[in-house]
Amino acid sequence: MLAYRHAFHAGNHADVLKHLILTQVLRYMGEKDKPYTLVDTHAGAGGYSIEGQYAQKKGEYVQGVSRLWDAKDLPAPLANYMELVRAFNTDGQLRQYPGSPGIANLIMREEDRLRVHELHPTDFRILETYLSTRPHTQVSDKDGFAALRAELPPPSRRGVVLMDPSYELKTDYAKVLTAVREGLERFADGVFLIWYPQLQLLESAQLAQRLKAAADASAKKGWLHVRLTVQQQSDIRGFGMLGSGMFVINPPFTLHDDLQACMPYLVDKLGQYDGANFLLEQRSS
Structure with a gap:
């Protein structure tokens, strides 16, 4: 959505939650010498100023990454993620936050291919400048869902697809499901990372179940589903994001244990009410 x-x-x-998982998946992919491709369908600007007017307007980082910035007891996967956030802030102060392309740029090797897509013209220009010197990289202002048809399977047959649209339009839910089904037809052993908001909305509540059915039908290595609930219904109409989830198709075999170590910690640190909780489930093929 352009707005x-x-x-x-x-x-x-x-x-x-999203970038913790992205960090662990990309680190795992980099353990083999053979290069891989990351396709980011809704990439954003690559990085964001925490001190800027946009982030300051809602201050959502205060209930997120800020709560982990000075923590000394982080589980190892969270420590890996926070090392990247710190690398994005060279003066030791939390002033910038890396988006998904920023995380990827810090982890991926020169030989790994990066394909990022962003429709918003301002964010596209920022992203294009940020990644201008990275080899084997293409930055596109085309629709990321449609682009998957040409990107999959990648040349090395090793790849990760990250989908995290805004879901401000309800049609995004159907587009995600269609893109996953078509993507698995072309690349059944690819790693697909799908982020979704936890809302009191039918489309949000049903997405994970529909993704499970798609993965059960076509994925070679099963799926993993994790959800972090941090707050209660925000108003009497049921609006507001209660938390969010990540659905991972063909997950690295290490990811479940990584998240098992991290999720109770995130509930404790990021939970905004006594009922904060997490869900972690997995099915192997």
């Missing part, structure tokens, strides 16, 4: 700017939400609890 959407992720800068308003940079570093919130949903970014923490």
Whole structure:
């Protein structure tokens, strides 16, 4: 959606969950010598100013990454993620937050291929400048969902697809499901990372179940589903994001244990009410 700017939400609890998982998946992919491809369908600007007017307007980072910045007892996977956030802030102060392309740029090797897509013209220009010197990289202002048809399977047959649209339009839910089904037809052993908001909305509640059915039908290595609930219904109409989830198709075999170590910690640190909780489930093929 062209009006959407992720800068308003940079570093919130949903970014923490999403980028924790992205960090662990990309680190795992890099353990083999053979290069891999990352396709980011809704990339954003690459990085965001925590001190800027957008992030300051809602201050969502205060309930997210800020709560982990000075923590000394982080589980190892969270420590890996926070090392990247610190690398994005060279003066030792939390002033910037890396988006998904920023995380990827810090982890991926020169030989790994990066394909990022962003429709918002301002964020596209920022992203294009940020990644201008990275080899084997293409930055596109085309629709990321449609682009998957040409990107999959990648040349090395090793790849990760990250989908995290804004879901401000309900049609995004159907587009995600269609893109996953078509993506698995082309690349059944690819790693697909799908982020979604936890809302009191039928489309949100049903997405994980529909993704499970798609993965059960086509994925070679099963799926993993994790959800972090941090707050209660925000108003009497049921609006507001209660938390968020990540659905991972063909997950690294290490990811479940990584998250098992981290999720209770995130509930404790990021939970905003006594009933904060997490769900972690997995099915192997």
